[in-house]
Amino acid sequence: MLxxxxxxxxxxxxxxxxxxxxxxxxxxxxxxxFVRDDISVEFQSENGVxxxxxxxxxxxxxxxxxxxxxxxxxxxxxASFFDSATSFGMIRGKHVHLTILGAMEVAExxxxxxxxxxxxxxxxxxxxxxLVASADNIIVAMMHTNKAGESKLLKRCTLPLTGVGCxxxxxxxxxxxxxxxxxFKLLERAPGVSIETIKKATEGNLLIQGDIPEMEL
Amino acid sequence: MIRKxxxxxxxxxxxxxxxxxxxxxxxxxxxxxxxxxxxxxxLEIKNxxxxxxxxxxxxxxxGLLLQKHQIKKMISSYVGENDEFERQMLSGELEVELTPQGxxxxxxxxxxxxxxxFYTPAGYGTEVAEGKETREFNGKMHVLEYAYSxxxxxxxxxxxxxxxxxxxxxxxxxxxxxMCGAAKITVAEVEELLPAGSLDPNEIHIPGIFVQRIFQxxxxxKRIEQRTVRPRN
Numbered sequence: 001m002l003x004x005x006x007x008x009x010x011x012x013x014x015x016x017x018x019x020x021x022x023x024x025x026x027x028x029x030x031x032x033x034f035v036r037d038d039i040s041v042e043f044q045s046e047n048g049v050x051x052x053x054x055x056x057x058x059x060x061x062x063x064x065x066x067x068x069x070x071x072x073x074x075x076x077x078x079a080s081f082f083d084s085a086t087s088f089g090m091i092r093g094k095h096v097h098l099t100i101l102g103a104m105e106v107a108e109x110x111x112x113x114x115x116x117x118x119x120x121x122x123x124x125x126x127x128x129x130x131l132v133a134s135a136d137n138i139i140v141a142m143m144h145t146n147k148a149g150e151s152k153l154l155k156r157c158t159l160p161l162t163g164v165g166c167x168x169x170x171x172x173x174x175x176x177x178x179x180x181x182x183x184f185k186l187l188e189r190a191p192g193v194s195i196e197t198i199k200k201a202t203e204g205n206l207l208i209q210g211d212i213p214e215m216e217l
Numbered sequence: 218m219i220r221k222x223x224x225x226x227x228x229x230x231x232x233x234x235x236x237x238x239x240x241x242x243x244x245x246x247x248x249x250x251x252x253x254x255x256x257x258x259x260l261e262i263k264n265x266x267x268x269x270x271x272x273x274x275x276x277x278x279x280g281l282l283l284q285k286h287q288i289k290k291m292i293s294s295y296v297g298e299n300d301e302f303e304r305q306m307l308s309g310e311l312e313v314e315l316t317p318q319g320x321x322x323x324x325x326x327x328x329x330x331x332x333x334x335f336y337t338p339a340g341y342g343t344e345v346a347e348g349k350e351t352r353e354f355n356g357k358m359h360v361l362e363y364a365y366s367x368x369x370x371x372x373x374x375x376x377x378x379x380x381x382x383x384x385x386x387x388x389x390x391x392x393x394x395x396m397c398g399a400a401k402i403t404v405a406e407v408e409e410l411l412p413a414g415s416l417d418p419n420e421i422h423i424p425g426i427f428v429q430r431i432f433q434x435x436x437x438x439k440r441i442e443q444r445t446v447r448p449r450n
Contacts, residue, residue: 046318047244048388058446063247063439064375064387070245070298070442081387083394083422084244084270085326088319092337111342122306122315123297129345130319133338164342 002173002190002215007141009034009217011100011171014139020044022091022131024101025069027141031100042078044096046127048087051079068127088127092134099135101128103142103167105157108183108204110167112140113159125162132163144172144201151203153177153184174198176215183207188215218413221381221431226256229404229430233262233369236289240325240370240396241269241279245298245442248389249278252406252434253371257282266290268365270321270392272302277440286310292365294318298442317345320362322392327364328399329427334363370400373434374423377407378416381425390422398427406434 002010004027012034015021022044023029032052035041043052045067052067053074061072090096105113112132115125132138145151153170170177175198176188183205186198189212199206223229230253233239239257243249257265258281265288272291273280282288283301290312296302305311316324317339327335336359340346350361372393375386383405385393397403410433425431 045388047247048391055445055447057449061441061444061446062387063441064389066245066247066388066441066443068244070247071445072441072443073445081385081390083385083390084318084322084392085395088322092319092339122303122313124293124295124315125317125345126295127318129317129343130337130339133317133341161343 001193005030006190006217007171007173010176010215011139011141014169015039015041015098017041019097020050020095021098021100022046022096024128026102028100028102029069031141044087044090046087046091046131048082048084049075049079050082051076053079088130091127091130094134094136096135098137098139099131100139100141101131103140103152105152105154105159106140106142106167106170107154107157108179110165110179111157112162112167113157114162116160118160128162132166135166138167140167140170142170142172144174151201153202153204155204174201180207185209186212188213190215191217218380219425220379221425221428222379222410223430223432225432226252226406229253229406229432230256230260232402233257233260235262236264237262237368238266238268238366240365240367240400241267242372242391242393242396243269243271243278244388244391245271246273246278246440248373248385248391248393249273250371250373250406251437253404254278254281257287258285261285261287263287264289266292268292268321268325268367270294270318272296272299274298274442275301277438283311290314292316292321294321315345322395324362324365325392325395325399328366329395329397332364334361336361365399367400368402370396370403372396372403372405374405374407376409376411376416377405377431378411378425379413379431381405381428381431382416382421383407383423383428384416384420385422394423397423402429403427404429405431407431408434408437
């Protein structure tokens, strides 16, 4: 079974040379730490920066340079700043190649819910609805089950949706799965995790074809 | 040259009244019009509608207006990090309209550029699209969103000149340029107000035509919400 770092490490393998990538808050942010350093990648943050770098050294924080999680950051050579409409123009116009974000629920038809728990948590969707509605290549990073042990990979989402039919791939602590017309196609198992464990943790339709390899990290 | 300078925030906010709709720039606490917000608190304007990506934190930014119950309605994309906001929203004291971030930016931009409405794929199939016109383009569904209409836009820039030209810094740019010229009156506060001719016309982000009043801001706190650093070794 993977921890959050492991999930980020596995997703980093999906980041290819020449990609512009938008990383969501939480596990997705960690992905930047594990991208191969022999490829050229630029990270976009929807508050208006392309070419995000690591956190600044202590004492070098700049209140005017933050990421979408409101954390102080630095920029890499070649970076640029822009306004919010331009930023979402990049996203809506499909200039960003890969979007990695977290989710509370994903359904077997690719629906995603990650912004609201009625009566409990209403913080808003931020840029998530724009991202999922426009990106062609969306990877969800999340735990396979919630804190109560219930599956987050469902037949239908129960929470208010963020987007419909948009998720392509999911990387969890247990598995890598692809959304296909009939449900969640199991691609890889996390190290030491059995197919039985994945079956039990998946409420939606799980498709298992042939031998399912263990992830390489 | 058409001069846009006013003396201070008091002069800049002349004409604001109860019940008006304001646009306020900023992402989190980054690039917010601190001086305009302070003046709105001092004026005790009530029943206002604020179009702003976020709602500040409990004791800073728009949180200061929330504390004094000056806001009737918030139009935002993300309102976490503010307990008083959540309390007022759950108790029904505060009306909240949550809008996808890119749509919010574009609704400002549309008002700036004279588009009454536009189609976006964001929010299709979700509760955000409920009751809205939808239409298919190239096999994909889109939602019709209308331009905002506001009385004042309050923006914050890094440098500006007497003609109202603006240059922003870093990610403090965010929604600020999109809101310039998107309301009846745009008020820009700047860290550095310069004589006309001091800024290179090639480097202007927002031309002064979109700004009606500009003033030299004071005592910027520029609070950091999440101070994240890495070790030196």
